[in-house]
Amino acid sequence: MDLSLGILDWSVIGLYFLVVFGVAGWATWTERQGEESSVDYFLAGRNVGWFVVGASLFASNIGSEHLIGLAGTGASSGVAVGQFEVLASLILLLLGWVFVPFYVKSGVYTMPEFLEKRYSSTARWYLAAISIIGYVLTKISVTIYAGGVVFEAIGVSFWTGAIIVVGVTGLYTVLGGLRAVLYTDLMQVFVLIGGALAVTLIGISELGGWGALTASVPGSFFDMWLPSDDPNFPWTGILFGAPILGVWYWCTDQFIVQRTLSAKNVDHARRGSIFAGYLKLLPVFIFVIPGVVAYALQQQGALQLEASDQALPVLVGTLLPIGLRGVVVAGLLAALMSSLSSVFNSCSTLVTWDVYRELKPEASERQLVWVGRISTVVLTLLGLAWIPFMQNVSEQLYTYLQSVQGYIAPPIAAVFLIGIFWRRVNANGAISTLLAGLVLGGSRLVLELINGANADGLPSGTAIEWIAEINFLHFAILLFVICVGILVVVSLLTDPPAEEKVRGITYGTAEAGEVEADEHAEPAAVAAADEDGALGSAAWRRVDLWLTVGLLLGVAALWFYFS
Incomplete structure (x- = not known):
């Protein structure tokens, strides 16, 4: 990745x-008005509107794997990764x-805390x-590593860039807490979308329009539904396996869910989630399609790609004029910094709320x-210290380390999903x-490593070879089914949970959220979350239902077009 920038580009980045x-300074100053409390620092006072919640959900999710990885995969195989x-x-x-x-009305700060309310303190410690x-x-x-790579380009x-990303992001996260993270995310969403949209539109224009793009690439590039034996994105894995990973990431991971916990009430949290759902329709067009554009331009001889992951930087360097390149680099930095600030804040919340406060329950605000x-x-320093080790890890091994998140997702998704219903x-x-x-999940990871490292692989035709080579989405389905079976069987063979472990935390026991608030939770915040009733006001729900129908139609339209 090598981007040549002019004075105007540097001015845009400086701006x-x-x-x-x-924005961070304003958010920090706002938080400091009055006595500082944990609910202000970790959950922005539980007083955030739906637009900010939705924007932050989107911005926190977008990282280097989206800006570089999605375009790279688009250049190599088309839009299927957009699924x-x-x-x-x-x-x-x-x-x-x-x-x-259930989350908002229970007054919890973290997902491990919710797991303790539903199950036990052991479950809380495990997830934390x-x-x-x-x-x-x-x-x-x-994310720190990616920041260094962007600056190097x-x-x-590299290290100067990594320290700049960490220094800037860490400073406003430490001082302003979640409020600073949320409002900088809101600003960064516009930078992100603006930079990516510029690349997409200029690239399609260079080809001669959308029709010219579709005519320049194989038909399979515009098909989201690939055969069940496709090694990367089989339709069976996409339809049944990917949602399992999605439930874990979007519905149970502190990194994401903390944004909804900061909402004014259930209505704002729900609408923020719906708004983020609309925003998530954009990456197919602003992150994946640029990769397809790069492939088409390469076929025409307009540019050269040594590797598919170079699709975005080569497009930027080849097509964008001075000034717009700075906007795209700012978009890259926005993606990195929004993800980094979010993980800093959510991780510090877990350390404080699920470790320190559990060990010292009498701690003051x-x-x-x-x-x-x-x-x-401390987390910032640990992240920096880990980078040299990460640089010595092979790319294949690091990919496996990343994939282990997919292997721990099914059991967590199972205990949350079944536990609520x-x-x-x-x-x-x-x-x-x-x-x-x-x-x-760990066994699958070990077998993958052995199978990849050994030239002869695992014994052919054996069960362990099948487990090592099965598509990870198909493995997620299998693991989820096993985990649900274990959860059900062990629960039925032992005593049922006490009434306080299910009252208001499962459907059918009471209105959602009628649970006792944590003794450290702010009474005003819990009251605010409850002001419109268990599932929010009827007027908000009607609008949200129509918004939901619109989003479902949008998804259906995308699936129909790219099929």
Whole structure:
């Protein structure tokens, strides 16, 4: 990746950083008005509107794998990879309509805390530990690394770039908490979409229009539904496996769900989720299609790609004039910084709320806030320290390390999803499921590594070879079914959960959210979340139902066109 920038481009990037500091400073100053509390720092006072919630959900999700990876995959195989983005729109509806009522109305700060309310403290510690370790080893380090790579491409040394990204992002996250993260995300969404849209439109124009694009590439490039034996995106895996990973990521991961927990009430949290669902229809056009454009231009001899992942930077360097290149680089930095600030804040929330406060329940509000700030600094340093090790890890191994997140997703998705819909499942079933899922997922990872490292592979025709080589989406389906079976069987063989473990946290036991608020939760925030009733006001629900229908039609239209 090598981008040549002019003075105007650097001016645009400088302006971007000034605006980021300005927005973060305003959000920090707003938070500091009055006595500082944990609900202000970690959940922005639970007073955030739906537009900001939705924008932050989208911005937090978009990272380097979207800006570089989606375009690269689009250049090599077409739009099928966009299925994950389209399915995210549907899963966000699930978040808004199914999960949000219980999360917001229960007054929890974290997903592990919710798991404790439904099951046990052991389940809480498991999810907190898995999440914190995963954030440090993958999300934090890879985002810092990507930031260094972006700066290296524009003539700044790798470590200088990494430190700039960490310094700027860490500073406003430490000082302003979630409020600063949310409002900088809101600003960065416009930069992200603007930069990506410029690349898309100029690229299609260079080809001579949409018709010329579709005529320049194989027909399979515009087909989202690939055969069931496709090694990467089989339709069976997309339809049945990807939603399982989606439920884990969009509905149970602190990194994402914390945005909805900051909403004013259930209505704002739900509508924010729906708004994010509409935004998730965009990546197919602004991230994947540029890769297809790059492939088409290469076929015409207008540019050269040494590797598919070069699609976006080569497009930018070849087609965009001075000035617009700065906008795209600012978009890259916006994606990285929004993801990094989000993971900093969510991870520090887990450390503070699920570790420190559990060990020291008498901690004051001021102590909790300062622990959150200190843990953010420590996480930043850990992320930086991990980068040199990550650079020595082979690309294949690092891909496997990333994929392990997909292997821990099915058991977590199972205990949340079944736990909300069926009151009979208990803590014994949940712990058995989480541990068994971890062992089975870890075994798959080990077998993959052995199979990839050994020239002869695993013994041909054996069950272990089949497990190692089965598509990861198909494996997710299998693992989810096993985990649900374990959860149900173990729960039925042991005593049913106590009434307080299901009252208001499962459908059919009471109106969603009629649970006791945590003793540390702000009474005003819980009251605000409850002001419109269990599932929100009727007027908001009617509008949201129509918005939901519109989003479903949008998904159907995309599937119909790209088929």
